[in-house]
Amino acid sequence: MSADPRIRFVDVGVDFPTASGPMRVVDGVSLDIAQGEFVSIIGPSGCGKTTLMNIVGGFVKPTRGEVRLDDKPVAAPGPDRGVIFQEYGVFPWLTVRGNIEFGLRLAANRARAGQRAEIVERYLRLMGLTDFADHFPKHLSGGMRQRLALARAYAVQPEFLLMDEPFGALDAQTRSAMQDLLLDVLKAEGKTVLLITHSVDEAIYLSSRIVVVTARPARVREVIDVPFGYPRDESVHEDPRFAALRAQIRALVMQEYEAQARLAARVSE
Numbered sequence: 680m681s682a683d684p685r686i687r688f689v690d691v692g693v694d695f696p697t698a699s700g701p702m703r704v705v706d707g708v709s710l711d712i713a714q715g716e717f718v719s720i721i722g723p724s725g726c727g728k729t730t731l732m733n734i735v736g737g738f739v740k741p742t743r744g745e746v747r748l749d750d751k752p753v754a755a756p757g758p759d760r761g762v763i764f765q766e767y768g769v770f771p772w773l774t775v776r777g778n779i780e781f782g783l784r785l786a787a788n789r790a791r792a793g794q795r796a797e798i799v800e801r802y803l804r805l806m807g808l809t810d811f812a813d814h815f816p817k818h819l820s821g822g823m824r825q826r827l828a829l830a831r832a833y834a835v836q837p838e839f840l841l842m843d844e845p846f847g848a849l850d851a852q853t854r855s856a857m858q859d860l861l862l863d864v865l866k867a868e869g870k871t872v873l874l875i876t877h878s879v880d881e882a883i884y885l886s887s888r889i890v891v892v893t894a895r896p897a898r899v900r901e902v903i904d905v906p907f908g909y910p911r912d913e914s915v916h917e918d919p920r921f922a923a924l925r926a927q928i929r930a931l932v933m934q935e936y937e938a939q940a941r942l943a944a945r946v947s948e
């Protein structure tokens with residue numbers, strides 16, 4: 680691991696208030712993520728993964744510990760972090776083109792006005808949205824809205840990409856195309872990525888490391904190095920190590936689902 684992690688979780692814990700008292704959602708998470716790493720977080724539904732991402736995004740403050748970005752504690756959201764939420768993060772009052780332009784206008788220093796149109800056209804084309812540039816999001820299918828959310832995040836070229844199930848709503852073919860496009864974007868722009876996914880195959884295909892977290896509260900259960908380098912293509916799916924990793928990670932995630940089910944049964948007794 681590099682001596683200078685870009686993202687650092689330091690003994691992070693989160694409790695959320697509930698009617699029956701505080702609910703522990705994250706507990707004792709420590710993790711260092713280096714420049715250019717692609718780290719996926721995988722674990723049972725509702726275990727606290729989004730909360731972990733929201734702390735890096737600056738949307739949630741931890742109850743204990745801290746997350747540091749380039750050795751500074753995260754205090755608020757910022758343009759260095761491109762966030763893609765599960766729900767389509769698009770502005771309904773702007774056209775497709777207007778949505779992609781929006782972030783470029785905010786980060787005006789990065790995209791000079793002359794380049795803006797070119798960047799917007801590029802991402803419209805990459806995401807297959809050129810013919811819909813002047814449409815409003817309500818006229819797009821769910822999958823197209825999610826592609827627009829991806830275009831918006833990629834277009835501003837943030838240093839960090841924080842992605843929460845970004846491909847979950849897409850059909851299998853679009854999902855696979857969007858995974859490959861993400862790998863292309865990373866090849867060209869070298870970012871540090873944190874991805875939350877429920878798909879073991881997606882995690883292996885895209886990541887350099889996979890963090891399996893426990894049933895709630897989320898703790899680090901296991902950190903697994905993915906043995907494939909970049910650039911990477913579909914052929915890694917045929918590698919025998921892919922199947923072995925898939926079996927190993929599925930078994931871990933299943934154990935955590937079982938732990939969650941046991942916990943739920945105890946609570947309802």
Ligand SMILES: Nc1ncnc2c1ncn2[C@@H]1O[C@H](COP(=O)(O)OP(=O)(O)OP(=O)(O)O)[C@@H](O)[C@H]1O
Nearest residue numbers: 695696704722723724725726727728729730731895
């Ligand atoms: N701001 C909040 N206030 C209170 N409870 C919250 C808040 N945010 C999340 N929770 C609760 O914390 C738990 C963990 O939520 P979180 O969204 O982090 O899980 P997750 O692992 O991302 O779930 P999923 O995989 O289903 O998206 C859930 O029980 C959720 O209802």
